[in-house]
Amino acid sequence: MQNLNKIFKELESCPKEQLGANLDKLRESVDSIFKTQQHNFTKLNQIGTALSAESNLNVLLELIVTAAMEFTNADGGTLYRTSDDDKHLKFEILRTASLNFKMGGTTGIECPFYPIKLFPDGKPNHEQVAAYVAITGETVNIPDVYEVSGFDFQGTKGFDQKTGYRSTSMLVIPLKNHENEIIGVLQLLNAQDKENEIISFSKETQKIIESLASQAAIALTNTQLIKGLSDLLEAFIQVIAGAIDEKSPYTGGHIRRVAEVTLMIAEAIHKTKEGRFAKVKFSPENMHELKVAGWLHDIGKITTPEYVVDKATKLETIYDRVHTVVTRFEILKRDVKIESLEKKAELLAEGKSNEAQVLEAELQSKISEIEDDCNFIKQVNVGGEFLSDDKIERINSIATKYKVTVDGENQNFLSENEVYNLSIRKGTLTPEERNVINHHIVVTIDMLESLPYPKKLRNVPEFAGGHHETLIGTGYPKGLTEDELSLEAKIMAVADIFEALTAQDRPYKDGKKMSEAMRILGFFVKDKHIDGDILKAFVESGYCAEYAKNELHPNQLDTFEFEGKTYDYTVYKEHAQKCFEEKQKQIEQRLKEKTVTTY
Structure with a gap:
């Protein structure tokens, strides 16, 4: 531009015979300036495009x-x-x-x-x-x-x-x-x-x-x-998981662990170089989408009553009603003793000492029977083993054998609801409570499908909502089959079941040993409930061992057979012990913070 101004000044004072040459020089300068400006504009536009992309x-x-x-x-x-x-x-x-x-x-x-x-x-x-x-x-x-x-x-x-x-x-x-x-x-x-x-x-x-x-x-x-929106979403997910964690410190651990196992399995498949998954690759965006799905897969449990999620015994609601039943047994023993003492006093007053001794023996027999029935009720309340028909008959017998007085009326010792709950064949949940638990996935899907996802997260509802489906359409809530399920949903199904089997912080069961967990997972594969190739990738990649040594109790780490190979996880026990002790402190702290005494 400065050269152009100089040429204009020269034109004003130059002789006519030199005007043509100066005009040519002006034309060249203008052309050069135009090309430079055009080049700068193009380059600036290219840089802008690169920056925005x-x-x-x-x-x-x-x-x-x-x-x-x-x-x-x-x-x-x-x-x-x-x-x-x-x-x-x-x-x-x-x-x-x-x-x-x-x-x-x-x-x-x-x-x-x-x-x-x-x-x-x-x-x-x-x-x-x-x-x-x-x-x-x-x-x-x-x-x-x-x-x-x-x-x-x-x-x-x-x-x-x-x-x-x-x-x-x-x-x-x-x-x-x-x-x-x-x-x-x-x-x-x-x-x-x-x-x-x-x-x-x-x-x-x-x-x-x-x-x-x-x-x-x-x-x-x-x-x-x-990035701010992404961080906000991540934080929101953590807040939701934290809210569920407040309902149950056990469920909160489950969410984190399922997300962790899900990403481990995806990483294992990503690194597979032969077989069915040789060409399957997960981009950072794919992994992030899976991570979000993992953290949100149980979001519906935020609507599930806490006592159902954490139901450790059959009689538990907002508290374990077995303590009320035990109190009834204690009252029953007291009443039997009082009645026996009154009769014994009458017999002794009448000089019938022999009959009084017989009465004492009968009292001890009744007390022993009551205590035996009480211990039986406490045992079946735990739900640790399958309940046989004869035990269910005994529960019904105890319910009517003894009576309690409520508002001046004699009633059965156990209420219908107590008998119903104590008669649960396996576990601690009634069919109705099981339906409440299962309904969480419907709520999860409804909640997740209502959110306006960016393109990179649009599959989150499908991934998170399919972890209770099977390969043969016997799962829930939609009864989808293998062809209808994405690989990511199948991965989450394996992660969810593996975590559920091995979790050692559940209030109603102990975590399975690796050998037992793998045996059960083998049945799931055989029954076409989960994808065997996904499980194989998880185990053979070493990610399963990595998870086990960091998350499982040392007593769960043993030797097991899988796909013709022997895996010895006992070598990780020392490391697992350190991790377990640290996690126990965290759980105890959460439980302590959750227990608030109100005056």
Whole structure:
């Protein structure tokens, strides 16, 4: 542009005979300027496109600096980002081409410099040029940092002394977002001409870099917003899991562990090089989607009553009613003793000591019978083994054999509801309670399908909602078959069952040993409830062993056979013991925090 102005002045004073030559020179200058502007516009557009397409924050920050350096042929570039509290400038990217000096970004080398304080002692920092630009929002263009006053360049000069470098021209530009907030500062050093001689940053170059900085700020803001939303979603998921954890510290552990096993299995399949899964690969986005599904797979349990989720005994509701039944037995023994003592006193008063002794023997027999029945009820209340017909008959017999007086009326010793619960054949849940538990997956699907997912998470409802399905359509809630289930849903089914079998923090059962868990999983494979190839990938990859040594009780680690191979997990017992002790402390702490005495 300066050359063009010079030619115009020459045209005004040049003789007519030289006018043609000067016009040709003008035409060439205009053409050159046009081509340069067109090139700059194209390049700026390309850079803008590249910036807007980049989602990796480190790569984006690096791209901003390298693009600005290439555009201006600058030898050095530094990018700062403002802290969340807007009180500091943090070094993010450092580049000096001639020294091959690189820090930050994708280099993996952290910038070792302290953040620049913007308001030391509460006053604005106008001494350091980057801080000045961050505070005022003004661009600073310096021809030579050694010949300028008003800024403190001791750090720059110190760098020059150590390296033999000579910092000269400097262009410092603020990065402003759509709300005109300063989110960072771009600093370029030592602009160079075509012969790589150091020159000042021209006004035209400054305008172009300001335009680039504007695009960079938008791209950086978008990336930060996307990351912020992603972090918010992650935090929200953790909050939901925490809410379920508040209902049951056991369920909270289940959610975390299922998510962990799910990702381990996916990683195992991803690394498989032969067989059915040889071509199956999971991208970071796929893994994140699986992670989210894992954390949300039991979200429906937030609506499940706590006593059902944690029902450790058959008579448990909001408390274990067996204690009430035991109290009845104690009252029954008291009443029998009182009745016997009254009769014994009458017999002794009548001089019938022999009959009194017989009565005492009968009393001891009745007390023994009552205590035996009480112990039986306490035993069947646990639900640790399959309940036979003769035991159910005995429960019904006890219910009517004794009587209790309520409001002056004689009633059966056990209520219909107590008999019904005590007669549960296996486990601690009635069919109705089992339906309540199973309904959580319906609620899970309804809740997850109601959310507006981004494209990368749109499969979360299907992944999370299919972990109770089987390969032959006998699962719930939709009765899907193998062809209707995604690989990810099948992975989650294996993870969910494996965790349920081996979990040792459930209130109603002990965790299975690895040999027993693998035996049961083998039956699940045989019955086509789960995918055997998925289980095989998990075990043979070593991820199963990794999980076992970190999550299972040492007593669960034994030797087992799988697919013709022997696996010895006893070697992990010492490590498992340390992990178990730490987790027990955490569970005890959660239970302690959950138990609040109200006065």
